[in-house]
Amino acid sequence: MQHHIVLQVVAKVLLPLILLYALYVQFHGDFGPGGGFQAGVLFAVGLILYGLIYGVDTLQRVISPDVLRTLMASGVLLYAGVGVLGIFMGGQYLDYGVLAQDPLQGQHWGIFFVELGVGITVASVMTSLFYAFAG
Amino acid sequence: MSEVLINQILLAFMLVIAIGVLYQRNLFAAAMLMSIYSLLAAALFVVLDAVDVAFTEAAVGAGISIILALGTLALTCGEQKPRPVLATGPLLVVLLTGGMLIYGTLDMPYYGDPEAAAHTGVASRYLQDSANEVGPPNVVTSVLASYRGYDTLGETVVIFAAGIGVFALMGRGRRKATRKVK
Numbered sequence: 001m002q003h004h005i006v007l008q009v010v011a012k013v014l015l016p017l018i019l020l021y022a023l024y025v026q027f028h029g030d031f032g033p034g035g036g037f038q039a040g041v042l043f044a045v046g047l048i049l050y051g052l053i054y055g056v057d058t059l060q061r062v063i064s065p066d067v068l069r070t071l072m073a074s075g076v077l078l079y080a081g082v083g084v085l086g087i088f089m090g091g092q093y094l095d096y097g098v099l100a101q102d103p104l105q106g107q108h109w110g111i112f113f114v115e116l117g118v119g120i121t122v123a124s125v126m127t128s129l130f131y132a133f134a135g
Numbered sequence: 136m137s138e139v140l141i142n143q144i145l146l147a148f149m150l151v152i153a154i155g156v157l158y159q160r161n162l163f164a165a166a167m168l169m170s171i172y173s174l175l176a177a178a179l180f181v182v183l184d185a186v187d188v189a190f191t192e193a194a195v196g197a198g199i200s201i202i203l204a205l206g207t208l209a210l211t212c213g214e215q216k217p218r219p220v221l222a223t224g225p226l227l228v229v230l231l232t233g234g235m236l237i238y239g240t241l242d243m244p245y246y247g248d249p250e251a252a253a254h255t256g257v258a259s260r261y262l263q264d265s266a267n268e269v270g271p272p273n274v275v276t277s278v279l280a281s282y283r284g285y286d287t288l289g290e291t292v293v294i295f296a297a298g299i300g301v302f303a304l305m306g307r308g309r310r311k312a313t314r315k316v317k
Contacts (some may be wrong), residue, residue, distance in 0.1 A: 025190075030271030030276045031271065033186040033190055033273070034190060037290075038194060041191065041194040041198070041199060043157070045194060045199060047200050048191060052202070067168050072298050075291065075293070076295045078294055079288050080288065083284070094284040094288065096204075096281060107270050108271075110281070111271065111276060111277075111280040111281055114280050114287070114288075115280055122291075124298075125297065127197055128298050129297075130203070130206070132301045132302065133207060133210065
């Protein structure tokens with residue numbers, strides 16, 4: 001991989017920007033375009049770019065397939081868990097209004113964690129797919 | 136007016152690329168053309184003010200799905216097998232399906248029709264009340280995560296299931312040894 005020096009340098013410059021932008025899309029999705037799905041895909045794109053240029057083995061040292069499998073499930077669990085938490089706090093399944101004193105604040109927290117769950121699952125599934133096809 | 140012109144140019148480009156994909160025997164080139172097609176579709180969504188969808192199309196359609204297609208090509212073969220020039224059976228099926236789809240669009244409301252079902256149902260309530268009921272200024276987020284929380288949960292589970300399915304079919308990305316044998 002020695003002859004890909006230009007690609008390697010460009011990727012090193014772009015990678016932090018892509019990952020940071022993914023986090024921005026994740027946590028700013030209530031105000032601007034984007035949300036969990038888009039953020040997860042962007043994060044996975046950043047990881048896949050790294051894997052394409054530095055090799056899948058290097059990427060697997062950054063984030064191993066086992067960790068990804070755990071993350072895949074935990075994103076869905078987080079989403080479903082927010083719904084169950086709503087039941088325990090006296091509301092209905094996936095009713096975020098009861099999660100805080102102020103219903104709007106509750107909605108805010110509910111959407112935040114739900115979108116985070118979507119983002120985690122999407123990012124880890126996309127990266128796992130890349131591992132499965134390229135590994 | 137200029138918006139209509141941009142739409143027509145983008146759609147014309149997409150049509151040309153779609154035909155190009157059909158005539159392309161080299162699958163690597165076909166994958167690249169599909170990537171350009173997705174990028175043009177993303178531009179079209181931006182013109183339609185659907186930035187969230189454009190975002191997804193650009194990242195998934197032009198990015199990840201093409202990378203997966205290239206990964207598949209690396210595992211299989213980069214050239215399409217020559218086929219018979221005219222296959223009557225498949226052509227009939229395609230023409231019939233296409234004809235039925237076009238017939239179906241005749242019942243659809245005109246583009247931008249304010250009386251369309253999508254605009255007379257719950258949409259106006261989402262637009263007017265979501266700031267008081269849910270909060271976020273981005274109504275798309277309110278609808279996806281709160282009003283339609285069940286649907287989004289289902290979609291997340293579908294993505295999860297897709298990941299599990301790929302694991303089941305292709306293993307977990309540790310086929311180094313078997314691949315060298317090939």
